[in-house]
Amino acid sequence: MDGVYLFDLASxxxxxxxxxxxxxxxxxxxxxxxxxxxxxIEPFQDVLDSFGTKLAxxxxxxxxxxxxxxxxxxxxxxxxxxxxxxxxxxxxEDEMIKAGEVQRDFSLxxxxxxxxxxxxxxxxxx
Numbered sequence: 334m335d336g337v338y339l340f341d342l343a344s345x346x347x348x349x350x351x352x353x354x355x356x357x358x359x360x361x362x363x364x365x366x367x368x369x370x371x372x373x374i375e376p377f378q379d380v381l382d383s384f385g386t387k388l389a390x391x392x393x394x395x396x397x398x399x400x401x402x403x404x405x406x407x408x409x410x411x412x413x414x415x416x417x418x419x420x421x422x423x424x425x426e427d428e429m430i431k432a433g434e435v436q437r438d439f440s441l442x443x444x445x446x447x448x449x450x451x452x453x454x455x456x457x458x459x
């Protein structure tokens with residue numbers, strides 16, 4: 334079994350979040366550009382799947398990946414924002430929601446890295 338490299342995973346997530354934030358900023362900056370179509374990057378789950386990292390139950394005490402009676406489901410996002418008469422599909426409200434998600438995800442990513450760093454340092458101190 335390959336090791337899980339949390340710092341590498343967190344670094345990839347931070348890079349993905351930076352690209353997503355840049356995409357959101359580009360969408361907002363082109364909110365008044367005629368004919369501009371809002372852009373979105375591929376979800377991080379798809380990026381993560383391309384690296385071949387999968388969850389695995391490695392000990393009998395671990396929880397099942399899909400508990401009995403519960404299934405993971407996909408939620409389809411319905412785009413409720415209309416294209417304006419100029420052909421622009423950017424909704425500033427939607428982009429602000431995405432920017433908030435990116436900020437929250439950056440904070441979570443940073444918190445996880447800090448906690449893991451503290452854990453590693455405590456282990457090194459003995």
